[in-house]
Amino acid sequence: MRAAVLREAGRLAVEEVPRPEPEPGELLLRVRDCGICGSDLHAAHTLPPGTVMGHEFAGEVAALGSGVSGWDVGEPVVALPYMACGSCAACVAGDGIRCTTIRSLGLGDLPGAYAEYVRVHPESCLRIPDGIGFRAAALVEPLAVALHGVRMAPVAAGTGCLVMGAGPIGLTTLLWCRAMGAVTVVSDPAEGRAALARRLGATATADPAREHPGSRLQSLTGRDPEVVFECVGIRGTLNDALAQAGIRGTVVVLGVCFGADEIVPGLAVMKELVVRFALAYTKDDFAAALAALQERRLDVDALVTDVVTVEDAPQAFEALMRPTTQGKVLIEF
Ligand SMILES: [Zn+2]
Ligand SMILES: [Zn+2]
Numbered sequence: 001m002r003a004a005v006l007r008e009a010g011r012l013a014v015e016e017v018p019r020p021e022p023e024p025g026e027l028l029l030r031v032r033d034c035g036i037c038g039s040d041l042h043a044a045h046t047l048p049p050g051t052v053m054g055h056e057f058a059g060e061v062a063a064l065g066s067g068v069s070g071w072d073v074g075e076p077v078v079a080l081p082y083m084a085c086g087s088c089a090a091c092v093a094g095d096g097i098r099c100t101t102i103r104s105l106g107l108g109d110l111p112g113a114y115a116e117y118v119r120v121h122p123e124s125c126l127r128i129p130d131g132i133g134f135r136a137a138a139l140v141e142p143l144a145v146a147l148h149g150v151r152m153a154p155v156a157a158g159t160g161c162l163v164m165g166a167g168p169i170g171l172t173t174l175l176w177c178r179a180m181g182a183v184t185v186v187s188d189p190a191e192g193r194a195a196l197a198r199r200l201g202a203t204a205t206a207d208p209a210r211e212h213p214g215s216r217l218q219s220l221t222g223r224d225p226e227v228v229f230e231c232v233g234i235r236g237t238l239n240d241a242l243a244q245a246g247i248r249g250t251v252v253v254l255g256v257c258f259g260a261d262e263i264v265p266g267l268a269v270m271k272e273l274v275v276r277f278a279l280a281y282t283k284d285d286f287a288a289a290l291a292a293l294q295e296r297r298l299d300v301d302a303l304v305t306d307v308v309t310v311e312d313a314p315q316a317f318e319a320l321m322r323p324t325t326q327g328k329v330l331i332e333f
Helices: 040-042 140-150 168-179 191-199 212-219 238-244 265-271 283-294 311-321
Strands: 002-009 009-016 028-038 054-066 076-079 117-119 125-127 160-165 183-187 205-207 227-230 250-253 274-279 306-308 330-332
Touching: 009 311, 028 076, 028 265, 028 274, 028 311, 040 311, 054 117, 054 140, 054 212, 076 117, 076 311, 125 283, 140 168, 160 238, 168 191, 168 227, 183 212, 191 205, 205 212, 205 330, 227 238, 238 250, 238 265, 283 311, 306 311, 311 330
Parallel strands: 160 183, 160 227, 183 205, 227 250, 250 274, 306 330
Antiparallel strands: 002 009, 028 054, 028 117, 028 330, 054 076, 076 125
């Protein structure tokens, strides 16, 4: 089968690799669409050559490993991108990300879906309901990341939400805020990305280098932001989020900054902020994203700005490492 394989730091190459066989207890999926994620762009500099990345995918059941039942060949599915035991307390609670024996797909442990076929665990799979195409289904993973964060905040009709960053996670967060009827300002210094946020339904956008995004929301609702979603994850943005949130507001941190960063705790104390950090998703977040797509509560079409073949994936991957105004880029098989 063809796969886009990490060949050297930051560079993919299309190669012919053996088609995997499902091990006992596994399913084999034929991949139809797989998103390129910002974390892949980072991981491409640390994972070993030969790694097949890709953890945002949708496909069809191609084969059942021994001992697997309840699935039919050809069935369309999305999968949480990991193999977990399926039976420990965390797994039973749908929180497989906390399984002590978890092995990730596409981020170093097991091969991912920048390939025609990928092995998955049936416990990680959800059927794609009728009416949802594979492109939309491949967005369920980033939609679930965003929903996991949105569920940590009191977002409802009329809530004033500030989304910092119009990358894929900022944009999927915007889609949920919009679906819940919030008044949502998205801040991003890149006009192309801000324009994409407006197409996806942002009430307004703001360039943080030129204006105070919190004030922009204030002018729309008469209140400081009740919820701030930090979807950038670089030095200083967490403190910006604390600075912009209103009294007793909630800050949800979805951006991941691994370096040391500085905040002024007094900012949060004076306003009695709630600060929540969000990681990944539960199986229920995936199910809720599929349900919202089926009920047409999320309008995701504009989120996908590029669809490329696996042959063009290496070039698309390298292009994403430079400043870009693209939304989600999908590899389609
Ligand atoms: Zn991702
Ligand atoms: Zn487990």
